[in-house]
Amino acid sequence: MMTPRQKRFGLIGLGLLALGVAAMLVLNAFQSNLVFFFTPTQVANAEVPKGRGFRIGGMVEAGSLTREGDGLTVHFVVTDLAKRVPVTFKGILPDLFKEGKGVVAQGQLGADGTFLASEVLAKHDENYMPPEAAAALAKAKAAGAQSSSTLVVNPR
Amino acid sequence: MSVMGINWFKYSSPQAFYPLAGRLIPWFAAAALGLIGIGLYIGFFVAPTDFQQGEAYRIIFVHVPAAWMSMFLYVLMALWAGLGLGLNARPSFMMTQAIAPTGAMFTFLALLTGAMWGKPTWGAWWVWDARLTSELILLFQYIGLILLRASIDDQRRADRASAVFALVGVVNVPIIYFSVRWWNTLHQGASVSMTASPKMATTMVTAMLVMMLGFWMYSIAVTLARMRCVIVERERQPSWGKHAPAPDVAEVRECSGGV
Numbered sequence: 001m002m003t004p005r006q007k008r009f010g011l012i013g014l015g016l017l018a019l020g021v022a023a024m025l026v027l028n029a030f031q032s033n034l035v036f037f038f039t040p041t042q043v044a045n046a047e048v049p050k051g052r053g054f055r056i057g058g059m060v061e062a063g064s065l066t067r068e069g070d071g072l073t074v075h076f077v078v079t080d081l082a083k084r085v086p087v088t089f090k091g092i093l094p095d096l097f098k099e100g101k102g103v104v105a106q107g108q109l110g111a112d113g114t115f116l117a118s119e120v121l122a123k124h125d126e127n128y129m130p131p132e133a134a135a136a137l138a139k140a141k142a143a144g145a146q147s148s149s150t151l152v153v154n155p156r
Numbered sequence: 157m158s159v160m161g162i163n164w165f166k167y168s169s170p171q172a173f174y175p176l177a178g179r180l181i182p183w184f185a186a187a188a189l190g191l192i193g194i195g196l197y198i199g200f201f202v203a204p205t206d207f208q209q210g211e212a213y214r215i216i217f218v219h220v221p222a223a224w225m226s227m228f229l230y231v232l233m234a235l236w237a238g239l240g241l242g243l244n245a246r247p248s249f250m251m252t253q254a255i256a257p258t259g260a261m262f263t264f265l266a267l268l269t270g271a272m273w274g275k276p277t278w279g280a281w282w283v284w285d286a287r288l289t290s291e292l293i294l295l296f297q298y299i300g301l302i303l304l305r306a307s308i309d310d311q312r313r314a315d316r317a318s319a320v321f322a323l324v325g326v327v328n329v330p331i332i333y334f335s336v337r338w339w340n341t342l343h344q345g346a347s348v349s350m351t352a353s354p355k356m357a358t359t360m361v362t363a364m365l366v367m368m369l370g371f372w373m374y375s376i377a378v379t380l381a382r383m384r385c386v387i388v389e390r391e392r393q394p395s396w397g398k399h400a401p402a403p404d405v406a407e408v409r410e411c412s413g414g415v
Contacts, residue, residue, distance in 0.1 A: 009242040016323060023327045027338075035340040036285035057340060094279030096208060104342055121278045126344040128213055128356035130204030 037104045040083035056085055056115055057104040065099050089117040096122035168247050170387045177380040184377035191370030199363035212276045215269050221368040223266035227329050229259035234326040237319035249315035252322055254382040258375050260298035278342060286335035287343035290328060297325040
């Protein structure tokens with residue numbers, strides 16, 4: 001037989017468990033609405049919302065950045081190492097925007113498959129080190145653009 | 157039950173807790189001051205510049221410990237709330253009440269420093285990604301809890317209502333923590349975690365951990381001080397006994413403006 005005290009703790013425990021399960025189900029149901037950006041693979045598979053703006057995220061492909069004569073319009077390619085999406089953006093890029101680094105762009109997909117961005121944000125990774133260490137690392141694995149785990153976007 | 161000859165349960169009575177808290181506060185406050193000072197020194201003068209973000213990353217030494225505290229304190233608060241409901245113990249509810257404002261402060265600090273960090277690195281003060289949004293909800297939870305308690309006059313009802321509110325809200329904490337893993341977010345993943353080696357230079361981790369310890373000491377000191385105020389406010393009884401002299405009028409006045 002349980003004492004009233006044990007019963008109360010039991011009820012609290014059960015309540016929390018039920019709440020946790022409910023929260024999990026809700027979050028699962030809203031899974032696709034909770035992502036901040038879509039990946040180039042999702043764009044290629046037409047899993048992105050049609051007729052309205054969305055964000056794409058990935059890495060700026062190395063060597064893909066070109067600037068038009070006006071100095072403001074830039075073209076680059078966002079890749080998740082599987083698919084690529086060309087992006088056009090007119091405006092000022094954030095300081096941390098670099099080829100081979102993470103990026104999230106908001107805008108609309110044009111008819112020709114080019115993504116017209118209205119806003120570009122830099123996504124940095126969770127690695128922090130002094131520049132010398134970074135240089136040493138880069139030298140060590142000169143081959144291949146190795147990147148952080150969070151920047152390799154889960155393909156679902 | 158006694159550990160090392162001290163009857164710990166004695167201190168679960170407000171009138172025994174009151175003087176103990178008073179004696180402990182200076183120690184925790186001093187530790188907080190020292191640790192935060194050391195942490196900031198290491199963070200700003202010893203830790204190296206970052207290879208990507210330059211000096212801007214240094215806000216991490218306030219941002220990350222504050223964000224950790226905002227979650228730790230919520231869990232701690234919910235634990236006391238659960239204990240209070242289960243044991244029907246007033247002092248537990250008092251702890252819930254005493255922790256909430258500090259938790260809210262750290263949540264606000266995490267959001268503020270996050271915005272200050274986001275602008276130079278991401279290029280935006282604020283974005284509605286899962287991490288930022290769930291942390292903002294945490295702030296609303298803290299504020300909601302404080303308001304809920306303040307809006308109910310009957311102390312016992314206020315205790316129970318806010319305890320249930322605190323317990324329900326605890327589901328948000330794992331959501332905040334795992335949001336960067338579960339969904340695509342602009343916010344980067346965890347640099348320091350229990351399961352993997354830190355993804356940052358050792359001095360940087362040291363500074364962050366020292367800051368976190370300092371924030372813990374600060375939280376304990378402030379919570380104890382607030383507990384004393386709560387006790388004074390809620391236990392206005394003539395029979396404080398000879399173990400603990402009743403708080404004097406000046407102290408009561410000092411508290412009445414507070415929580």
